[in-house]
Amino acid sequence: MRRSGFFMVFVLLVTLLAAGCRAASKPVPTLDFTLEQEGEGLVVRVQVTGMQVPEQGHVHVYLDDGPEAMAYTTTYRIPKVAPGAHKVRVELSDMQHRPLGVSLTKEITIK
């Protein structure tokens, strides 16, 4: 009985190890972005190294911890943002929209 339990755990560990090796073999991309007020709106300009956007992955944008939005290019325009302080989080994801663990948060005050 105990042997089959150990076998199940062994299978799980091997699976996780294989997944980890697959992830480790890829270079980790880096991310930076600028925020700029444009009229009543906000422009997010993203620079990504180590990954081609949108061929190899996507950029997800969150305004004030709100719902997920996807930037289809490296420039993302929100046409109207309420005046005041805002927080923008940008996150890299793969083609299946799974987060790559690379994200950055910046703040801007819209006048």
Place this chain on the structure above:
Amino acid sequence: MERIWTGVLVALVGLLAATAALAHSFAIVSAVSVSGSEVTVRVMDVYGAAVEGGTASLALAPPGGKPGKAVPLTEGPPGTYRGTLTGVNPGDYDAVVDITVLGDLFRGRLRVELGSSMAETAVEMVGIDATPHFSWGPVLYGAAVVLLIAATAVAMVRRRQAVDEGE
């Protein structure tokens, strides 16, 4: 002891699959307007940002019926897709709007009246997984199910052997 290991395994598999399933959850909306036979579809995300660079089409259907041949819509300003519906009699139709952006297909359906002007009407676009993506979730689920069935069968056989030996 075996029950604990089995529980841990199933919980981990479920967690991995749920993480993969919940990873993708963004929404877009369309604002559809009609002027005569011209249809304009503005596509935007939850923050009002234009969904640009997509491939859009529109198909008409009798109210509640199946859509006919799709007419391609051409993107003008970013996120705005236009098309002309020719050879269609004026009247009420269901318009089925499809937009594909970077492999993600979204679809919305709304009632339109052709031959007259219809102000912009918002329609929620529902994401449809058009491109089958490989995911470890189902594989791990399958492995867990096979493992549990096999372990249960082995346990039942051994229990029966133990009972027989006891007798």
